[in-house]
Amino acid sequence: MTESTYAELIGLCAGALLLTSVLTVWYRSQRASIRALALQGVALAALVAVVAVDRSEAELIVVAALVLVLKGMVLPWVLSRRPAPATGAPAPPQRGAGSAGDHGAGDHGAGDHGAGDHGAGDHGAETPMLNPVATLVAAALLGIVAYAVIWPLVAGSASPAAHAAPVGIAMVLIGFLVLVTRRRAISQLVGFLALDNGIATVAFLVSGGVPILIEFGVSLDILLVTLILQVFSRRMRAVFGDTDVDRMRELRD
Amino acid sequence: MTPVYWGLLAEIVLAGAAAAFAFLPGERARSRLAGGTCAALGAAGVVTGVLAMTGGAGGLEIAVAVPVEPLRFAPDPLGGLFIVLASSVGLLISLAGAVSVHGAAASRTAWLALPLFLVGMQLVPAAADAPSFLLVWEAMALGSTILLLAGHTASRRVSSATVWYAVMSQLSFLLIVAGFAVLSAAAGGTSFAALSSVSPTSAPAAVAVVLLVLGFGSKAGLVPLHVWLPRAHPEAPSHVSAAMSAAMVKMGVYGILVVVVRLVPGGPDWWGILLLVLGGVSAVYGILQASIASDLKVLLAYSTTENVGLIVLAIGASVLLSAHGVDAAAGCALVAALLLAVSHAVFKVTLFLAAGSVLHATGERNLDRLGGLGRRMPWTAAAFGIAALGAAALPISSGFVAEWMLLQSLVHGTRVDGVPVSVTVSIAMPLVVAVVALTAGLGVLTFVKAYGIGFLARPRSAAVAEAHESPVLVRVVLVIAAAGVVLLGLVPGPLATAVASVLPGGPEAVVATAGLLGVDLVAFDAILDPVALVLLAGVLATLVVAATVQAAWRHPQRIDASVWGGGGLRAQPRMQYTATSFAEPVVRVFDDVLQPARDVEVTHAGESRYLVNRVTFSQSVTDLVERGLYRPVLRVVDRFGVLARRIQNGSIHLYLTYSFIAIIVVLVVATL
Structure with a gap:
C-alpha cells in the first residue's frame, strides 16, 4: 500500500470514528445511538486492519477481528437486548409503572432521527440534559480542545496515523459528554463504550496498539463491565420502572 | 528466626485462624472455636511479650508491595510489658466471650472483628517503625469499631456511640500521623x-510531642478527649x-510512654x-x-478516665522530675x-466482665434497679468486690x-539531699499530691457505691430478684x-522489679524486693510488705475473733426485734439507699462543677x-466538657456540612461533570 493510500485510509477511518461519535451524542433514540456505536466499532476494526496491513503484522489482524466481533457486534447486541420477552409486543404493564403507557410507541416509533423523536419509552428516546444543538456545539468545542491539546505533541511526527490522534482524544471527551448529559443507564453505557473506543483509537494511532495480551484483557474487562451494568439497569427498571439514574439520588447515605 | 519471631508469627497465624473460624455456621460452634483461637492468640502474645521483656531480640519483617521499607515488628522490653498486658486481657476476655456471647455479639462479623482487634492491639507495642505502628493501630481501631457496631440493630444509642467513637479514633489517628x-x-x-535522634529541645520535637500526646491522649480517654469512653463502653x-x-x-498510655521514654527522652519540664x-x-x-453515675458501665468507663489520668499524671511527674x-x-x-497500668488492666477486666455477667443475668445496668446480687451471684459478686478494692486502691x-x-x-x-530543687517542682508536687488524694477518696466512695448498691441489700427490681449465676467458664475467668x-x-x-526492668534505667536504682516479697523503694528507704501486714492483721484478727466468740459464748441467748418496726416489715426495697441518693452529697458539694439538672414533680x-x-424525682448530669466544648464545635461543623451537601447532592451526573471538568482543566493546563 502506498503512503498516500495509507494516509487516506487512516483519514477515512478516523473521520468515520469522529462522525459516529458525534452521532451517539446527537441521537436521542437509544437504538440509534447503539447502532452508531456498532458502526464506530466497525470503523475502529477497519482502522486496526489498515494499521495492520501497513505494518504487516499478523497479530494486529487478529486484534482487528477481535475488535470487530466485540465492539462491532457483541457489545451493541448486549446493549440492545430487550429486558422483556423480545417479541416486539408491548411490555407487560407491571414493568415500568411510570412509562408503561407509551412504552410500545417508543419501541416501534424510535426511528433513526433522534432529534425528531418524542417517544418516551424506556428503550426509545430520552430527554438529555442538553438540547441537540447545544450538544453539537459542545461536541465541536471538545473537538477543538482535543486538537489544541494534542497537536503540539504529534506535530513533530511524520506518521499520518499520529496526525489523526486528536480524533481519539475528541472521542474520549465526547464519550464523556454523553456520560454527563444522558439520564438513562443504557445511554450512559453507550457513552462509556464510546469513551473506551476513543482510548483504543489513540492507542492504535500512536503506537500501533498495545500487546495482544493486554488487548484481550481490556476487551474482557469491557465486556464484563457492560454485562454487569446491563444487569444493573434491568434491576433498576424492575425497581423504579425506568432507568433514569437521577432517581438514585437517595442511595448516597 | 529468634523465639520472638516465631511468637509474632504465631500471633498473626492464630488471628487468621480465628478469623477463618468466624465464618462457621452455627452460633455455638463459631463462638467456641473462634473464641478458643482468640484465647490461643492471647496466650501466644503473653509468651512473646515475656520473651521481649526478658531481652529477647529479633522480630518480624513483612515486605510490602509498594516501594517502601518493610514493616518491622521487633518489640523492646517496654513494648514486651504492654504486649503481655494486652495479651492477657485478650486471653481472659476471649475465654469469657466464647461462652457468654449471644445474638449480635456472636455474629460472624463480630467474631471476625475480634481477632483483628486483638492482634492489632498485641502488635502495636511490637512495632519498630512509624508506618507499622500506624498500620496496626488502625487495625485495632477498625476492629474495635466493628465490634462496637455489632449491636446496632438493637438500639439507636449503639450507632450514635459508634459515630462518636469512630470520629474520635480518626481524630486521634490524624494527630498521631x-x-x-x-x-x-x-x-x-x-x-x-x-x-530517637531528634533533639528533645528542638522545635519539631516540641510540636511532635504536643500532637502525639493529644493523639494518644484521645485513645487513652484523657479529658477533654474522653467523650467517646462513656458512650462506647x-x-x-x-x-x-x-x-x-x-x-x-x-x-494510648504506651504511645505516650514511647514518646517521652523512647523517642525523645529527657524533654524540658513543660512536657511534664x-x-x-x-x-x-x-x-x-x-x-x-x-x-455520681448510676449506670454501672458508665461508672466503670469514667473510672477508666480517672485511672488513665493517674497513669499520665505519674508519667508527667516523672518527666518533670527528671527535667529537674x-x-x-x-x-x-x-x-x-507502669504498675498503675498493670493493676488497672487486671481489675478493670474483672469489673467489666462481672458487670457483663450482671447485665446478662438481669438485663439491668442501672444501679438504682440492682441490688441483692451478692446472694444470687456469689462468684460474680466476690470477684467484683475484690476488683473494686483494687479500683479504690x-x-x-x-x-x-x-x-x-x-x-x-x-x-x-521536691528535694534532693534536703535541698529544694526548683520552685516549679515545689509548687507542683503538693498540688499533685492533693489531686491524687482527692481522687483516691472519691474512688473509695465510687466503688463502695458500685458494690454496696449493686450487690448488697435487697433487689430493687423483679428481674434482679431472679438473677442467676453466669456460666462456669466465665466464673473461672472472673x-x-x-x-x-x-x-x-x-x-x-x-x-515492681520486673516492671522496672523494662525501663531504660533498670530496676537497681529504683526498687528492690524486701521482706516477704515486699517492695523497697531504694532511694527513699520506704518499704511496703503486704504479706507481712496480712500476717500481722491475721494474728490480730484471730485474737479479736477469738475474744468475740468467747464473749458470745457467754451470752448465748439474744433476740432480734426490729426497733421501729411496729409489727410490720422492717424494710421495703424502696426504703434503701439508691445509687443516686448515695451520691447526692457529692453532687451537692460539686454542684458548680457538675451542674446537674434536677426535677421534682409532686402529684397531689x-x-x-x-x-x-406521689413524688417523682429525676436528676440528670450531662458531661460538662461535651456540652461546653463539643456541642458548639459540632454545630459549626453541621452548618458547613449542610453547605457541603449542595456539592454532594447524590446526582451521578453532577459527579461525572466534576470529573469531566477536571479532565478538561488538566488537559488545558498541561498544554499551556
Missing part, C-alpha cells in the same frame, strides 16, 4: 531508632468493653507539666463523674505509672501498691482475674394541698 510526620521529617527516617458487648477499657486505652495537667484534670473529672534532675523520684514515678490490692508508690515519689520528689488483683498486690517486690391527691399522691 501528624506527630510522627513532624518527627520523621526532622529525623530523616521512620524507624523508631531514627526518630456501655454500648459495646461486655467482653469487648473489658478489652477496650483494660487493654486498648493502655495503648502538660502531662500533669492533662492527667490531673482527667483523674479528678473522671472519678467525679464516676462517683531528681532522678530517683522520677524513676520511681515511672515505675508507679485499698490494701491488699495491686492498685494500692501502685498509688502508694506514686505518692512516695511525689512526696520525696476468679482468675480477681486472684490476679490480690496476687499482684501481695507480691509487689518481684512485680384530689384537691388537697397537703395530701401527696
